[in-house]
Amino acid sequence: MPARTSRLLERLIGGVRMGSNTNRTDVGTDGRQTMVGTARNYRDLFIAPAAFRDTHAGGEILTGSVLMNVSGSIMAHAAGSGLAVDALTASATSSSPRYTVAVVPVPLDADTSGSLQPFVDFTSHDTFANAGSSFKFHVGAAYFKGGTLNSTACAIRTAACVEKAASYSAAASGQFMSASLPYLPSFGSADTMLAVVVGFDDNAVNGSAAADAGSAVAILGVRLRYLANKLGSQSAE
Numbered sequence: 609m610p611a612r613t614s615r616l617l618e619r620l621i622g623g624v625r626m627g628s629n630t631n632r633t634d635v636g637t638d639g640r641q642t643m644v645g646t647a648r649n650y651r652d653l654f655i656a657p658a659a660f661r662d663t664h665a666g667g668e669i670l671t672g673s674v675l676m677n678v679s680g681s682i683m684a685h686a687a688g689s690g691l692a693v694d695a696l697t698a699s700a701t702s703s704s705p706r707y708t709v710a711v712v713p714v715p716l717d718a719d720t721s722g723s724l725q726p727f728v729d730f731t732s733h734d735t736f737a738n739a740g741s742s743f744k745f746h747v748g749a750a751y752f753k754g755g756t757l758n759s760t761a762c763a764i765r766t767a768a769c770v771e772k773a774a775s776y777s778a779a780a781s782g783q784f785m786s787a788s789l790p791y792l793p794s795f796g797s798a799d800t801m802l803a804v805v806v807g808f809d810d811n812a813v814n815g816s817a818a819a820d821a822g823s824a825v826a827i828l829g830v831r832l833r834y835l836a837n838k839l840g841s842q843s844a845e
Contacts, residue, residue, distance in 0.1 A: 653832040657694040659710040669708040695826035707807025722835035723791035732781040734824035746771035748805035753798040
C-alpha cells in the first residue's frame with residue numbers, strides 16, 4: 609500500500625488530467641489549470657447595490673444602507689457601534705411592485721450554453737411579526753447584442769423575467785440570506801451588455817401579515833451564476 613500511495617503521489621506531482629483526451633481539465637506541474645473541449649466551470653457575476661439606478665423621479669427602490677451592529681468586534685469604536693452596509697431599500701411613497709435597474713457588461717468568459725441562475729442576497733431592516741414571513745422577489749434581464757457605430761444600432765436580443773416567493777427565517781432583523789430564483793436564458797455570442805431588473809412585490813404572500821411584505825426587505829446585491837469557458841486570463845508575466 610505505501611508503494612502504491614507513493615506512485616500515485618508522484619503522478620500528482622507530475623501533473624494530473626481529469627476527463628477524456630477530448631474534454632478534460634489538466635493541472636500542470638506549475639499549478640496552472642487548463643480546461644480543454646467542453647470542460648466548464650461556474651462563476652458568479654455580482655451586481656452591487658451602487659450599480660442600480662432609481663427608475664423614476666420619486667424612486668421605487670432607493671440606494672441606501674442598513675446598519676449592522678458590530679459592538680464587541682474589532683471593528684467597533686464604541687458601545688453600540690454600527691456598520692453601514694450598502695443596500696437597496698423601498699421608497700415609502702411608491703406603489704407596488706417596486707424595482708430598479710442596472711446595466712453591466714457581459715463577462716468575456718461567459719459561455720453561450722446553459723442558463724443564468726439569479727440569486728438575491730437580502731436582509732431585513734424591520735422586525736417581522738413571525739419567523740418565516742414571506743414576500744416575492746423578481747429578477748429580469750434584457751440582453752443587448754452589439755452593433756457597429758453609425759451602422760447597426762445595439763438592440764435587445766431577448767428578455768425574460770422570473771419571480772419567487774422567499775421567506776425570512778428569523779423574526780429579528782439583520783440576518784443575511786440568499787434567495788435562488790428560477791433560471792434565465794444564457795448569454796448569446798453577440799451579447800455585449802445586460803440590463804438587470806430587481807425588485808419585490810410589496811403585497812404579502814402565503815398569508816403573511818401586511819407588515820411582513822417587501823417594504824421590510826433590504827437587498828444587498830444580485831448574483832448571476834453563469835457557465836464560464838475558462839478559469840480566467842493569465843498574464844504573460
